[in-house]
Amino acid sequence: MLLEICANSFQSAKNAQEAGAHRIELCQELSVGGLTPSYGLLKLVKEKLNILTHVLIRPRSGDFVYSKDEFELMQKDITLCKELNFDGIVSGILKADNTLDIARTKVLIELARPLSFTFHRGFDEVKKPEVALQQLIDLGVERVLTSGQKPKAVDCIALLRQLNTLANGQIIIMPGSGINADNVGVFRESGFTEIHASASREISQSETLFSALQTVSDLDKIKAILHAI
Template sequence: MSYQLEICANSVQSVINAEKAGAQRVELCDNLWEGGTTPSAATIKLAKEKTKIAIYVLVRPRGGDFVYSDLEFEIIKEDIRICKELGVEGIVSGVLNADGTVDKARTKILVELSRPLPFTFHRAFDVAAEPFQALEDIIDCGAVRILTSGQKNSAIEGIELLKEIQEKAAGRIIIMPGGGINESNISKLQSIGCQEFHMSGKKAQKSMAKPGHVNMNSSKDIPENIIFTSDIGTIRSVIEKIDVDS
């Protein structure tokens, strides 16, 4: 069985590290503290120039929920156009309605706009009101995969739902577990039949700058002297585990 590992890369350096580690693909984003937002055009451009790994771009205009205003939806569409111009290999996005159902009308527009690039419906799925109906709606929209933690904080916590979704998908769409995946739990997730996995493999580095006395963010829960980068060793350890178990 062939497995693929996608790395949630939050910088050009993280993309470089993911490629060096042997990952098959990255989901390029920004602002991990907010669950990921759209990276800058410069980040996408330089990631493409400096690596050959497949780059899927997360298109999400802000943190928070996945219910978007007309203006935010226009931003999403324009970002997809820019991503295509920059030569990326895939788009990651998705839209919900206020009641937690998949916004099929808008998601279909995004899928069509992304073509011929493959479209991944992101972890908006994990806050959808009814996962099995969401599964059918996303399939109907034409997405090629769903990134999900099984509607829990981690894929291991959500493994039972992931197994059910994988079975109900029945090959019609790729179910890609993501959230807290590492070398110690990847085998359990392989056992439910999934073949693609998503992880950040991030490692904290202390900033070289001397900590200031002013916090640039209103939330004191976000340490401003820590920088996260996808780590080559962490990613390789998971790839080696997959290779051993496959």
């Protein structure tokens, strides 16, 4: 089973590599579900690390319905990631009715090639996941990151198993959200080949006017998940 770590900073990415994780999803602002990482973070990871890296392309927090300008920004960010020789893109677009925006998602997929393309947790907002899954298969998406439309993946293992059966090897179903060393066995025994986890801990910081919760992917937690796989 492959372990992907959701790395929200350079330190998280470095910890993932040192712990032996197989891949990272690089992002920032995990507190809002993750956003596109800065140019500086992209460059630093590429220059100093060698772990397989997929980059989240999500221009803002909130829903996954994007304006013309936001769509243009996403395309420019994908082009940048290709120029920097990253390994994959994590992205996707929905329509206002929470169905898959096939046309614009296809543009992103085609632009990203030959990089791997993962449809992100926008999938957990769609009304008919079975229909959306087949649409993503038809688009040639390599994998779907999903919690099974629940806050924690372990709470909807039945739907995840159903989706994995429907995928039938045509697309990877990668469970994510709340996966840790204590429950990863459920996913291994259910036949999933990849899982996604942040394995994070809170960082202590001084109290200031702009204080906010900060987290980092923890070396020991990552190793514990790998040991349990």
